[in-house]
Amino acid sequence: MNTKSVTGLPLIIEASLNGSANKDLNPNVPYSDDEIVNDAIACMDAGAALIHNHTSEPIFGGTGKLDADAYAKPWRTLLSRRPDAILTPTMPVGQEGVPVEVRYSHITTMAEEGLLAQGLCDPGTFNLSIAGEDGLFIGTDSLYRNDMNDSIFYVETCRKLGIGISASIFEPSFLKFILAYYRAGKLPTGTMVKFYFGADNLPFGMPPTPASLNAFIGMMGDCNLPWLVSSFGDDCVGCGIAEEAIRLGGHIQVGLEPYSGNRTPSNVQLVTEVVALAKKYSRPVATPAMAAEILALPNYPVSYRR
Numbered sequence: 001m002n003t004k005s006v007t008g009l010p011l012i013i014e015a016s017l018n019g020s021a022n023k024d025l026n027p028n029v030p031y032s033d034d035e036i037v038n039d040a041i042a043c044m045d046a047g048a049a050l051i052h053n054h055t056s057e058p059i060f061g062g063t064g065k066l067d068a069d070a071y072a073k074p075w076r077t078l079l080s081r082r083p084d085a086i087l088t089p090t091m092p093v094g095q096e097g098v099p100v101e102v103r104y105s106h107i108t109t110m111a112e113e114g115l116l117a118q119g120l121c122d123p124g125t126f127n128l129s130i131a132g133e134d135g136l137f138i139g140t141d142s143l144y145r146n147d148m149n150d151s152i153f154y155v156e157t158c159r160k161l162g163i164g165i166s167a168s169i170f171e172p173s174f175l176k177f178i179l180a181y182y183r184a185g186k187l188p189t190g191t192m193v194k195f196y197f198g199a200d201n202l203p204f205g206m207p208p209t210p211a212s213l214n215a216f217i218g219m220m221g222d223c224n225l226p227w228l229v230s231s232f233g234d235d236c237v238g239c240g241i242a243e244e245a246i247r248l249g250g251h252i253q254v255g256l257e258p259y260s261g262n263r264t265p266s267n268v269q270l271v272t273e274v275v276a277l278a279k280k281y282s283r284p285v286a287t288p289a290m291a292a293e294i295l296a297l298p299n300y301p302v303s304y305r306r
Contacts, residue, residue, distance in 0.1 A: 010286035011278045012251035014050035015043035019257025028266040033074040042268045047275040049291035052088045064098030068106035084288040094145035100153045111161040114303035119158040120166040123151035123177035131201035164190025164297040190297040199233030208241035235261040237273045
């Protein structure tokens with residue numbers, strides 16, 4: 001796509017509120033129920049159409065099961081105030097002795113209650129570490145693990161629940177899994193692919209550069225699924241990948257989960273910076289209802305009522 005062809009194309013912005021970020025590094029990171037609700041609404045008011053957040057429970061280690069009610073409590077309040085919200089949780093990574101049905105049970109529970117229009121699929125595995133002071137990756141036996149059976153389970157459960165799919169693309173192999181479903185004509189409606197780039201001190205993901213983005217777009221071929229970019233361990237706007245994606249017709253995830261830099265911004269500030277870029281390329285910012293139409297979410301708005 002060239003700049004002219006994307007003029008007028010609505011831009012979906014996702015706010016990823018917390019994740020592994022903590023208040024010691026940035027006091028603006030929201031974790032309490034009230035903080036999640038207030039920050040989500042402020043981000044939506046600023047231009048975010050999608051909201052993603054974690055609870056304080058670990059996704060690595062722990063029991064391998066997340067408390068559905070820990071997500072649902074603030075989300076019930078949020079949806080009573082903004083019934084147009086599109087919310088997506090996370091899930092624990094695979095570990096020995098914990099069935100995938102258990103790790104995904106909070107998503108099933110919340111979808112059946114009517115809190116979710118979108119589930120998630122992390123269709124692959126990578127080594128988990130971080131670079132040490134010498135610049136080398138620290139030795140670990142930790143994996144961000146989702147085997148092929150897990151990946152199939154995520155897709156088929158979202159199909160059964162009648163919800164869309166947030167497909168996390170940390171590596172090219174993750175995208176191959178989604179494209180196989182797409183080309184077979186078996187991908188559930190409401191799927192969005194999310195290209196997660198990684199900073200040099202993280203062991204996953206291609207660097208947030210135009211060449212990396214073009215590699216993903218090249219893999220997509222004639223696949224017309226909506227896509228967004230996010231840059232873990234970096235500043236999505238500051239490093240330039242957000243502007244490149246906007247210029248090419250993609251969408252953007254920002255927030256304190258992926259952000260790293262020498263500032264202590266709020267989630268709202270990060271959303272506002274993307275809105276400014278959208279204006280530069282004459283792309284209107286999508287409302288949640290517009291995003292739901294672009295994503296073809298099969299269950300929107302959700303049926304939850306107080």
